[in-house]
Amino acid sequence: MESVDRFFAVAVDYAWGLPLIILLIGGGAYLTLLSRFIPFFGLRHAVKILRGTYDDPNDPGEISHFQALTTALSATVGVSNIGGVAIAITQGGPGAVFWMWVAAIVGMATKFFTCTVACMYRKQDEQGTPQGGPMYYIEVGLGRRYRFLSVFFSVCGLIGCLAMLQPNQFAVVLRVNYGVNPRVTRIPSAPIVTAVIVGGIQRIGRFTEKLVPTMCGVYVLACLYIIATHINLLPQVIFRIVHDAFSGTALAGGVTGIAVSRVITTGVKRAAFSNEAGIGTAPLAHGAAKTHEPVREGLVAMLGPFIDTIVVCSMTAFVILTSDAWHNGNGGTEGVALTARVFESAFGPLGQLIITFAVGSFAISTMVGYSYYGRKCCSYLVGQRRGQYYNYFFIATLVVGAVWSVETVINIMDTAFALMALPNMIATILLAPRVMRATRAYFARAELD
Numbered sequence: 001m002e003s004v005d006r007f008f009a010v011a012v013d014y015a016w017g018l019p020l021i022i023l024l025i026g027g028g029a030y031l032t033l034l035s036r037f038i039p040f041f042g043l044r045h046a047v048k049i050l051r052g053t054y055d056d057p058n059d060p061g062e063i064s065h066f067q068a069l070t071t072a073l074s075a076t077v078g079v080s081n082i083g084g085v086a087i088a089i090t091q092g093g094p095g096a097v098f099w100m101w102v103a104a105i106v107g108m109a110t111k112f113f114t115c116t117v118a119c120m121y122r123k124q125d126e127q128g129t130p131q132g133g134p135m136y137y138i139e140v141g142l143g144r145r146y147r148f149l150s151v152f153f154s155v156c157g158l159i160g161c162l163a164m165l166q167p168n169q170f171a172v173v174l175r176v177n178y179g180v181n182p183r184v185t186r187i188p189s190a191p192i193v194t195a196v197i198v199g200g201i202q203r204i205g206r207f208t209e210k211l212v213p214t215m216c217g218v219y220v221l222a223c224l225y226i227i228a229t230h231i232n233l234l235p236q237v238i239f240r241i242v243h244d245a246f247s248g249t250a251l252a253g254g255v256t257g258i259a260v261s262r263v264i265t266t267g268v269k270r271a272a273f274s275n276e277a278g279i280g281t282a283p284l285a286h287g288a289a290k291t292h293e294p295v296r297e298g299l300v301a302m303l304g305p306f307i308d309t310i311v312v313c314s315m316t317a318f319v320i321l322t323s324d325a326w327h328n329g330n331g332g333t334e335g336v337a338l339t340a341r342v343f344e345s346a347f348g349p350l351g352q353l354i355i356t357f358a359v360g361s362f363a364i365s366t367m368v369g370y371s372y373y374g375r376k377c378c379s380y381l382v383g384q385r386r387g388q389y390y391n392y393f394f395i396a397t398l399v400v401g402a403v404w405s406v407e408t409v410i411n412i413m414d415t416a417f418a419l420m421a422l423p424n425m426i427a428t429i430l431l432a433p434r435v436m437r438a439t440r441a442y443f444a445r446a447e448l449d
Helices: 002-015 018-034 043-050 065-076 079-092 095-120 134-142 144-160 165-178 186-197 200-229 231-247 260-275 282-286 294-301 303-321 336-347 349-382 390-403 406-444
Strands: none
Touching: 002 406, 018 095, 018 260, 018 406, 043 065, 043 294, 043 303, 065 200, 065 282, 065 294, 065 303, 065 349, 079 095, 079 260, 079 303, 079 336, 079 349, 095 134, 095 231, 095 260, 095 282, 095 294, 095 303, 095 406, 134 144, 134 282, 134 349, 134 406, 144 349, 144 406, 165 336, 165 349, 200 231, 200 303, 200 336, 200 349, 231 260, 231 303, 260 303, 260 406, 282 294, 282 349, 294 303, 294 406, 303 336, 336 349, 349 390
């Protein structure tokens, strides 16, 4: 076990080196400029699409625009929004939050391009169902000579889409708040996840469209209450976030003088794990949307990083940074336990209940979303019929995730996500001009206001 820990501790440093940071942030900035800042100017139309204005039940696909977004959000709005932000602050200081914001803003354009192209280049499986995602738009959009990138993405996705962090952090909050043995955590979560995922994407879509708005609403309202009670500190917190993003003088768990490069890397890494822009997971959900207009799904998809990082992650960051608890961290990866202490300090026993509900519902929603992603990767490699067996492997790993150390789990997931991002971002940049031609044609049509 120690050798596994050491291997992934080294692997994650190599995987999240400067080249990947440039690819994600630089690539996202390029796509933002190429789209003429569509994340900002396309928001109004995106909301109209999300409300069902243009829905047609006869369109190809399996789920609605709203269900596609909530399915994608079920995977992104998760434990990373609670524990991941805390990890970013303890490892990189308040400045890491600024780079999470930057990654989210350019990530909106990345999501627009990746999810548009996911619907542009869908491929029917052996059962005649159109399938979308990075492996399909690489193969269909770029040609079969690039299929090795599709295979590489899918293999990495088998590991990257395992939900090991979620039961791990749920186990932490149950242990901290109620003294529950981590090995018991798998008992309530595994049957719930199993019952949902065996029904396929349509059952997942129906489940997430109800759970995601509820869990986000409860958590954000609780955060807003804590922030309101410390509103006088908010300007100071925002100044600290911006200042420490460039100064390299952050204070996290008593560690001073953190290098700016570490602050940037930590922020981008945690943002990528939170909103997954550029990783290639969201196109797997949005590629199943019912639409004959790929651009529409791209516009809906770009709302994801805004909701996930700019709204939910910022709530967590403000809650932590307006308290004194983050100064007492260990400079490592205690994650959700730090957020739990803040909530307990603000609400008492009720805070324990709120954070337990939030982490539990976030964890289950993410496990459900990831199971679909992993199954699609597996189905691409071995066929739709045999791909269903991935569900059993996925459920088995929930046990492993609950008992492994959080450091090892994070390093495994971060390494796999980095490797998934490489083929996805390369393909997206190569296909971006085609997306822009489709976008100009879409908005040029007379029936659009």
